Amino acid sequence: MSDAPKVLFEITADKLNTGLRGFPVGTCRTSAVDPELGVTYVGYPIEDLAHREPEEMVYLLVHRALPTPEELSAFKANLAARRGVDPKVMAFLKGMPKEGHPMEWLIAGLVLLGMTSKTGSWSEDALNLIARSPELIAGIFRVREGWGEPIPSDPSLSLIDDFVHMLGVPGGDPARLSKMLSVFYVLHLDHGGGNLSTFVGKAVASSHADVYASMAAAMAGLYGPLHGRANQDCLALVQRVPSDDPAEVEAFVRAELARGEKIYGFGHAVLRAEDPRARIQYALGAELCPDDPLFKVAVVLRKVAVGVLSSIDKVSNPYPNVDAVSGTLLNAHGLTDPEYYTVLFGLARIVGIAAQIVEERVAFRGGKGVPIYRPKFVAESQPPRRLQS
Numbered sequence: 001m002s003d004a005p006k007v008l009f010e011i012t013a014d015k016l017n018t019g020l021r022g023f024p025v026g027t028c029r030t031s032a033v034d035p036e037l038g039v040t041y042v043g044y045p046i047e048d049l050a051h052r053e054p055e056e057m058v059y060l061l062v063h064r065a066l067p068t069p070e071e072l073s074a075f076k077a078n079l080a081a082r083r084g085v086d087p088k089v090m091a092f093l094k095g096m097p098k099e100g101h102p103m104e105w106l107i108a109g110l111v112l113l114g115m116t117s118k119t120g121s122w123s124e125d126a127l128n129l130i131a132r133s134p135e136l137i138a139g140i141f142r143v144r145e146g147w148g149e150p151i152p153s154d155p156s157l158s159l160i161d162d163f164v165h166m167l168g169v170p171g172g173d174p175a176r177l178s179k180m181l182s183v184f185y186v187l188h189l190d191h192g193g194g195n196l197s198t199f200v201g202k203a204v205a206s207s208h209a210d211v212y213a214s215m216a217a218a219m220a221g222l223y224g225p226l227h228g229r230a231n232q233d234c235l236a237l238v239q240r241v242p243s244d245d246p247a248e249v250e251a252f253v254r255a256e257l258a259r260g261e262k263i264y265g266f267g268h269a270v271l272r273a274e275d276p277r278a279r280i281q282y283a284l285g286a287e288l289c290p291d292d293p294l295f296k297v298a299v300v301l302r303k304v305a306v307g308v309l310s311s312i313d314k315v316s317n318p319y320p321n322v323d324a325v326s327g328t329l330l331n332a333h334g335l336t337d338p339e340y341y342t343v344l345f346g347l348a349r350i351v352g353i354a355a356q357i358v359e360e361r362v363a364f365r366g367g368k369g370v371p372i373y374r375p376k377f378v379a380e381s382q383p384p385r386r387l388q389s
C-alpha cells in the first residue's frame with residue numbers, strides 16, 4: 001500500500017490563469033458545496049436549515065455542531081452582550097460621501113470598527129464582529145438614506161429583530177421584514193471555502209492582519225458584480241422585463257443574450273443544478289409575496305431563462321443561483337434600493353468568513369494555523385538575464 005499522498009488535482013499549464021477554478025488549496029469544516037445538491041452547513045443540507053433561528057445557525061458555523069437548547073440560550077445572551085458600536089464609528093459614517101456605494105461604506109465601516117474594537121483574539125474579534133455588524137449596517141442604511149439618527153441596538157431582541165429595529169425602515173412592516181430576512185440571512189451565511197470573498201478574507205488573515213481588516217478585504221471581493229453585487233443587478237434585470245407573460249419574457253431573454261448581456265441570477269462556478277438557496281427563496285416568495293408584480297416576473301424568468309440558456313452549448317449551468325430572486329424578495333418587503341442588497345448579503349456572509357478565519361488561524365494544522373498564503377505564479381517568457389550596463 002503506497003503511502004504517497006493521494007493526487008487530488010492535476011495542475012496542467014492549460015489550467016493556469018483560470019482563477020484557481022477547481023484547485024484544491026485547503027480544507028473547510030463549516031460548509032461544503034456539492035455541484036448537484038448545493039450547500040451544506042457542517043453536513044446539514046441548507047433545505048433543513050433555512051427556517052431555523054439565525055443565532056442557532058451562527059452557533060452551528062462557529063462551533064460546527066448544533067446547540068442544545070441551553071447552549072443556544074447562552075450563545076444568544078453571549079452575542080447580545082457583545083452588541084454596541086463605538087459612537088465614533090457612527091459619527092464617522094455621517095461624514096461619508098453619499099455618492100459612495102453602500103458596500104464602500106461597509107468596507108470603510110469595518111476598518112473603523114476594527115480601529116475601535118479589536119482585541120487581538122481571533123475568536124473574540126470574530127464574535128464581536130458578528131454581534132456588531134448588524135448595528136453598523138443598519139447605521140449605514142439610516143445615515144446614507146437620511147432616515148434619521150442611527151438607532152442603538154436593543155439587546156433584548158433577537159439578532160434579526162434587532163437589525164430590523166435598528167433599520168427602522170420608513171413605512172416598513174417590521175414583523176414581515178424580520179420573517180423574510182431571517183431566511184435570507186441563514187441562506188447567505190456560508191458557501192464553502194473557496195467563494196471569492198471567503199478566500200480573500202482567509203488570505204488576508206493569513207498575514208495576521210486582524211479579523212476586521214481581513215473582513216474589509218473580503219467585503220471588497222463581495223462588492224464585485226461577478227460575486228455578491230450580482231443580486232443588485234438581478235433586480236435591475238427583473239425590473240426591465242416588460243411583463244410576466246412567458247412569451248414576452250422569452251423574447252426579452254433572447255434579446256438580452258443577442259445584445260451580449262448577462263442574464264444575472266443564472267449559472268454558478270461550482271453548481272450544476274438549481275441552487276437550493278434559490279429554490280427556498282422562490283417558495284418563500286410564494287408564501288410571503290405571491291402577488292408582488294416583480295416576484296411574478298421572477299417566477300416566469302426561473303422557467304423561461306433555464307429553457308433558453310439550456311439551448312446554448314457553452315452554458316454549463318443554466319439554472320438559478322442564490323441571487324436570482326433575492327432582490328425581488330427584498331424589494332417586496334420594503335427594501336427597495338438594490339444598491340443595499342450586497343450589504344445584506346455581506347451581513348450574513350461575515351459570519352461564515354469569520355468562522356473560517358478563526359478555523360484557519362487557531363484550529364488547523366494542530367492549532368499552529370495555516371501559513372501565510374503564498375501561491376506560485378509561473379514566470380512566463382522571462383528567462384533569468386543580466387541587465388547590460
Ligand code: MLT
Nearest residue numbers: 190191194195196269322
Ligand atoms: C456564494 O454564495 O458565495 C456565491 O454562490 C458564489 C460562490 O459560491 O462562489
